[in-house]
Amino acid sequence: MIFLLNIFFLIFGTTLSAPKTTETYSNSLILREPDEFYLYWNYNETDIVIETHAKTSGWSSFGISPTGGMDNSDVVVSWINNDGSHHFSDRHIRGRQVLKDKVQNWFPIAIFQQDDYLITKFTRKIKICDESNEDLDIPEGTPMTIFAYGSVLVDDDIGYHNTNRGTKTVPLINSLNAAPKINLDEVEQVEFRANYTLDKSKDTEYFCTMFKLPVDWAKEKRHLIRYETLYTPGTEENLHHWTVNECGPDFEKEFLKSNSIPDPAFCYSPNWIKALSYCRKISLAWAVGGSIIQDFPEDLAYPLGGSDQETKYFFLEIHYDNPRLKNGVKDYSGVRFYATKNYRKNEFGVFTVGAEESAQGIILPPRAESFKLNYACSRDCTDMLFEQQDEIKVFSTLPHAHLLGKEIYTKVIRDGKEVAYLANNKFYDFNNQYYNFLNKPVTLKKGDEIVTKCVYGTNKKANFTYGGLATYNEMW
Numbered sequence: 001m002i003f004l005l006n007i008f009f010l011i012f013g014t015t016l017s018a019p020k021t022t023e024t025y026s027n028s029l030i031l032r033e034p035d036e037f038y039l040y041w042n043y044n045e046t047d048i049v050i051e052t053h054a055k056t057s058g059w060s061s062f063g064i065s066p067t068g069g070m071d072n073s074d075v076v077v078s079w080i081n082n083d084g085s086h087h088f089s090d091r092h093i094r095g096r097q098v099l100k101d102k103v104q105n106w107f108p109i110a111i112f113q114q115d116d117y118l119i120t121k122f123t124r125k126i127k128i129c130d131e132s133n134e135d136l137d138i139p140e141g142t143p144m145t146i147f148a149y150g151s152v153l154v155d156d157d158i159g160y161h162n163t164n165r166g167t168k169t170v171p172l173i174n175s176l177n178a179a180p181k182i183n184l185d186e187v188e189q190v191e192f193r194a195n196y197t198l199d200k201s202k203d204t205e206y207f208c209t210m211f212k213l214p215v216d217w218a219k220e221k222r223h224l225i226r227y228e229t230l231y232t233p234g235t236e237e238n239l240h241h242w243t244v245n246e247c248g249p250d251f252e253k254e255f256l257k258s259n260s261i262p263d264p265a266f267c268y269s270p271n272w273i274k275a276l277s278y279c280r281k282i283s284l285a286w287a288v289g290g291s292i293i294q295d296f297p298e299d300l301a302y303p304l305g306g307s308d309q310e311t312k313y314f315f316l317e318i319h320y321d322n323p324r325l326k327n328g329v330k331d332y333s334g335v336r337f338y339a340t341k342n343y344r345k346n347e348f349g350v351f352t353v354g355a356e357e358s359a360q361g362i363i364l365p366p367r368a369e370s371f372k373l374n375y376a377c378s379r380d381c382t383d384m385l386f387e388q389q390d391e392i393k394v395f396s397t398l399p400h401a402h403l404l405g406k407e408i409y410t411k412v413i414r415d416g417k418e419v420a421y422l423a424n425n426k427f428y429d430f431n432n433q434y435y436n437f438l439n440k441p442v443t444l445k446k447g448d449e450i451v452t453k454c455v456y457g458t459n460k461k462a463n464f465t466y467g468g469l470a471t472y473n474e475m476w
């Protein structure tokens with residue numbers, strides 16, 4: 001069995017309505033909503049091909065930032081002059097100056113205007129090893145990308161006036177990087193939704209609703225190969241994240257003997273707290289910024305039901321934010337499962353590591369630019385992974401912290417030595433949470449330890465911050 005470490009998500013093909021791309025891309029993101037700047041990319045072990053669509057008839061720029069800001073970034077700029085000539089160059093930013101690189105390592109493939117968009121397609125090596133640092137290697141995890149576009153050309157070069165620019169974390173070389181072929185004719189779909197009116201007096205809420213697998217799924221195992229987050233138009237800003245949690249066999253054997261299924265409600269009501277203790281296994285998740293449709297690699301699926309498996313109950317937990325305390329927000333968000341009896345080669349599970357999300361688990365002092373906390377899952381903790389097999393392969397992780405999280409790293413320690421990163425995120429952004437797919441699965445062996453380091457920034461906090469489930473509490 002393969003385990004998916006931690007929790008939450010990434011990117012799939014594209015459902016964006018935008019200008020057509022010049023080829024099919026496995027990865028896509030909107031860098032500026034709603035339709036201002038699109039990023040598409042494909043990559044292999046050595047090279048990456050990128051296509052950007054910037055809503056301008058002027059110039060556009062895209063690149064990688066080492067620190068999150070513009071300074072020291074490695075960028076490309078492109079434009080088309082009135083005389084129809086194409087311009088593309090590999091540059092680096094020092095201070096506010098956008099200087100041409102001595103050696104050009106990003107190469108143009110196509111530049112053209114299509115309706116409102118300037119389309120630029122280019123390629124480069126993932127690792128350039130440029131000693132002058134004008135070009136940066138594309139790092140693992142979720143590097144900070146920067147982009148800009150503008151309408152004014154000055155002296156036949158990009159102008160600073162009318163510039164739109166921004167930064168965004170993007171899992172450039174840790175995306176799924178494939179659009180698995182799914183034949184919807186042989187896929188069964190089931191939806192589970194909330195039906196809830198947000199409490200206007202609460203800025204953050206955890207809502208829970210129990211559901212049961214369809215009877216024939218519970219009887220005969222299905223392979224879950226895709227799931228989709230179902231939004232309610234108008235409540236997008238309130239939906240922060242959801243998890244689907246599996247109940248263990250004791251939920252039916254013990255809990256339901258003397259209790260009824262809790263009604264959909266606030267998750268921390270006494271009834272739910274009792275029920276949840278039987279259903280702690282997070283199996284699927286989505287968080288803001290994640291892909292609406294989530295696929296897995298083609299040889300992997302999450303097993304559901306089946307006579308050999310007694311779990312038939314799940315619950316959906318939805319975290320709502322209502323910072324402006326809007327009245328009467330009705331939400332029907334939820335999740336759609338796509339499952340099949342055409343079993344895939346491997347099944348995966350989910351394992352979560354990190355701090356306890358309680359006031360004892362995380363305590364952050366105020367006014368710290370960077371406060372580091374390490375969480376170890378020692379041998380005793382990883383042992384539970386090896387009850388049925390000597391090795392497991394990790395194919396993906398989902399780093400998760402709240403607003404103060406800035407960096408997240410998870411390493412495997414074997415015999416006192418670091419052997420691999422499971423997550424390597426110099427940048428973590430609460431508003432853009434992605435699955436980090438590993439290009440090569442990492443093998444965990446009996447006796448391994450997993451150490452997670454979170455770096456938090458509390459410089460804007462006047463008081464201590466404690467672990468907890470609300471967005472304004474901290475978590476990892």
Ligand SMILES: *[C@@H]1O[C@H](CO)[C@@H](O)[C@H](O)[C@H]1NC(C)=O
Nearest residue numbers: 043044045046047048049123
């Ligand atoms: C990787 O991609 C580049 C650019 O698209 C291509 O030239 C190269 O042949 C590819 N390498 C492999 C191993 O597929």
Ligand SMILES: *[C@@H]1O[C@H](CO)[C@@H](O)[C@H](O)[C@H]1NC(C)=O
Nearest residue numbers: 193194195196197330331332
């Ligand atoms: C939501 O619940 C209300 C009250 O129980 C019910 O009247 C309504 O039909 C439900 N809406 C949906 C979309 O299920």
Ligand SMILES: *[C@@H]1O[C@H](CO)[C@@H](O)[C@H](O)[C@H]1NC(C)=O
Nearest residue numbers: 366460461462463464465466
């Ligand atoms: C900080 O915490 C103290 C003690 O709980 C409280 O009195 C004070 O109002 C808090 N300060 C801020 C800025 O929230």
